[in-house]
Amino acid sequence: MKWEGNRESDNVEDRRSDGGGGGGFGGGRSIGLGTIAIALVASYFFGVSPSTVLSLLSGGPVSQPQSQQAPNRTAPAAEDRQTKFVRTVLADTEDVWTQIFRANGKTYPAPTLVLFSGATQTACGTGQTASGPFYCPGDRKVYIDLSFYQLMQQRFHVSGEFAQAYVIAHEVGHHVQNLMGIMDKVNSAERQMSKAQANAMSVRLELQADCLAGVWAFHANQARSILEQGDVEGALNAATAIGDDALQKQEQGYVVPDSFTHGTSAQRVRWFKQGVSSGEVKSCNTFEVKTL
Structure with a gap:
């Protein structure tokens, strides 16, 4: 992915030296690409029960203790390569969506990207590393938490900067x-709705976010030629690795479609x-098609 030298966003809040805090989500629904993926590996890497993370996703009660110990680590420099990368990707999403909204007579208020380690307070409650990007x-x-990118590579063998950019673009x-x-x-x-019906609705919401990430990639590449050979394949590998069916097969050996989110x-x-083909x-x- 070609990104170096492009504009970096100022809408980044770096909390990695704050130390974080414990607790579970409450008072709002957070939407994350990696929640289920991290749920399956949280108990191994962070000592967090996968069922707890999945409960957070579905809005259920949290049975974990009120505090979690974040892994000991040194907060990376605010201007390291990975930080510059996420700032640049965020800026690219700002440019694309500002243009799209303007073309439709609207203003695009850009989101803030928060970098954290371990845990951090949000309007949706306490966000934790184990819940993945959200x-x-x-x-x-x-x-x-940028350590998610390490998990992508270690657990799911997904690497490449465009695959990492896809994670941000999905949340945007x-x-x-x-x-x-x-x-x-x-x-x-x-x-x-019933639980199964609500899960099906959540699937449509998430798939639309995947499509919108593709729309971003289409316009960003047209404007700045960011894509290199293999980039799209890398993003598709990421999407494949974190499909509900793939994750459930990996964890329990079988799939439960009604539980897909x-x-x-x-x-x-x-x-x-x-999204990436149509722009x-x-x-x-995704809400008006019969077959997803």
């Missing part, structure tokens, strides 16, 4: 959904490809 609609911020996709009022409509509808590997690949937001309407 978007909190309550404060319109994207949260990420949730911000776009929030601005468009889609997230509120989904949350309202889910309150009237993010979509299968094939679905995530399909909708990202839909049109209207092509991402």
Whole structure:
């Protein structure tokens, strides 16, 4: 991925030296690409029960103790390569979505990207490393512990900077959904549904965010030629690795479709490809198609 030398965003809040805090989510729904993926490895890497993370995703009660110990680490420099990378990717999403919103007569208020280590306070409660990257609609911020990228490579054998950019673009996709009022409509509808129906609605929300990440990639590449050979394949590998079916097979040897909340590997690949090939937001309407 070609990104060095491009504009870096100022909408980044670096909390990595804050030390974090414990606790579980409360008072709002956070939307994350990696929540289920991290749930499966949290007990190994961080001592967090996978069932606890999955409970957080579904809005259920948290049975974990009120504090979690973050791994001992030294906070990276604010201007290291990885920090510059995420700042640049965020700036690229700002440029793309500002242009798209302007073309539709609207203003795009960009989200803030929060870098943290271990745990941090959000408008959706206490965010933890174990929940993976996530978007909190309550404060319109994207949260990420950059150690997630190490887990992508170590656990799922997914590497490459564009695959990492896809993670950020997916969470920004949730911000776009929030601005468009889609997230509120989904949350309202889910309150009237059974658990299986709400899960199915969540799948459509997540797949749309995958598609919106593809829309970003289309326009960013047109404007700045960011894509190199193998980049899209890397993002597709990431989408494949964190499909609900792939994760459930890896963890328990079988799949339970009614429990899916993010979509299968094939679905995530399909909708990202839909966005990156069309570049049109209207092509991402996962809520009106019969077959995902």
